[in-house]
Amino acid sequence: METGPHYNYYKNRELSIILAPFSGGQGKLGVEKGPKYMLKHGLQTSIEELGWSTELEPSMDEAQFVGKLKMEKDSTTGGSSVMTNGIKAKRADLVGEATKLVYNSVSKVVQADRFPLTLGGDHSIAIGTVSAVLDKYPDAGLLWIDAHADINTIESTPSGNLHGCPVSFLMGLNKDVPHCPESLKWVPGNLSPKKIAYIGLRDVDAGEKKILKELGIAAFSMYHVDKYGINAVIEMAMKAVHPDTNGEGPIMCSYDVDGVDPLYIPATGTPVRGGLTLREGLFLVERLAESGNLIALDIVECNPDLAIHDIHVSNTISAGCAIARCALGETLL
Template identity: 45%
Template sequence: MAAPHQFLKSPLTAGIVGCPFSGGQPKAGVDAGPLELIESGLLDDIKALGYEVDFQGADTLAHALVSDGTADPDIGKLKKPRLVSKVTKELAERVYAHSSKGQLTVTLGGDHSLAMGTVSGTFKQYPEAALIWIDAHADINTPLTTPSGNLHGCPVSFLLGLPGTSKEEIPEFGWIEPVLKPERLVYIGLRDIDAGERKILKEHNIKCFSMFHVDKYGIGAVVEMALDHVGRQRPIHLSFDVDALDPEVAPSTGTAVRGGLTFREGHYITEAIAETGRLVSLDIMEINPSLGHELSVQQTVSIGRSLVRCALGETLL
């Protein structure tokens, strides 16, 4: 049975932020993910769970996404840095606006560079929060280590304030404060990590549960260890990249990696976090409706909806 919500205000309200953005990576189509989720019936799902819904439209950040003609050359290897900064900064403001009203914020992406904004907005309201990151990838490359320059592989490094991300080194992202502490971050589902990321994770002693640990201990034990690590009293921001799931489960995503979480393992994570009563913000990222045939898209969108429902407290019994 889920615990009462410890940080949200009554009546329970889900603040929905649709962010149709693909600028943090090279594959078109991930910007269509939010609208697919909305049109599939997600808002009705949430209302059926007893939440009021505060939603301004799937194009809520549309004006930030329209190019104003300003040149956006690479900064080092980083691609589209000014666009990503502009969108994530505004997203941070939107997330904070919902969080500051005591709402449970649900951000629908879009690519995972958006977490620069979602986590920043959440931690502005809840500075002692913890971040649980569900992903095949660590997304902790810095401007100094990134092999590709795609910013969806870098958000965690900016949130931690790692070398190469400071205001002095890259003023275009100067609005991002290093709100995250390594001991309040935990990963589940990792299985594709760059060499530079592996070094960062070890140097900062960041708690990681790879698929090896899921296989070894089982998902129930992994989630309990993750919650113990970040502390049992903190608000939780859950950032869920659907590529954490095995491609057979969620095929329509841009950087699929074999050997991922099963359908049940992915849903168990969201169910267990809902049970704590401490979830204050949720990201569902990297659903790309342009990848795969119609049935695989429907399957992936359906899983995105069910992950949201479980995170918001849906139970079988």
């Protein structure tokens, strides 16, 4: 019997690490350093030790984007913000530019039949990653691991930070909104609400709750994890995105590390207590690896600059690397 992950989709075990060091989807610099820190922690070598051949695929110039962000922050004109109903969709031009670059890089990887592991950066980069994966696998299901739903539209967002809006762009919910940023009109917006399931939710805005209910999106909060257990929730999520095949079919996982409780992963931009334990967070991707259905993985929102102590940096980066290793087949025995 063949063992190991991804044997249904990636028998060649070839993988590309896409670097997406972008922080413009939110207001805190430092999250662009996450990919570099994960590589310094030995992530690429540890993936190769699992039997994968790897290559690096940079998607953008980190220094260039940080420079643009600093210039915009210092600007008195508001830069590329777009005003809608009194709320600014902040740094819209930069988010559009960055996510298109990520889209191009991930498209190159998936079209070459390599597994895309994308390291963010903030969660706005998933606009690019998910769009590219859906081009290759239009029937793919998306598991969104996060404390937050990230499905605000540019009309409902209370903060204007676009890392809280990627799912609404992926679903095309902003296309008919007045003043939708021109820079993000490239997004296909073809993610079906029947093809996404959330795990780990515990901080959902009122506007997001309305969208989730109206569209009937599968959403498993920490209440469900506590009630049913993490394995049952994963099974329910996989069946929700592939109901006709009992959960079997291509699955992409977009993993915000704040889905895990900040006790374990403290250096992240929007921590919310009461989340997944580290073991639950790792079991989740171990189970996806075991299923053989995982076709792409994002790991986002590691921000070493927000650590209070060096141990917080170490804990956060090592946990992010562990998520990747477990998703790619690492087992205890």
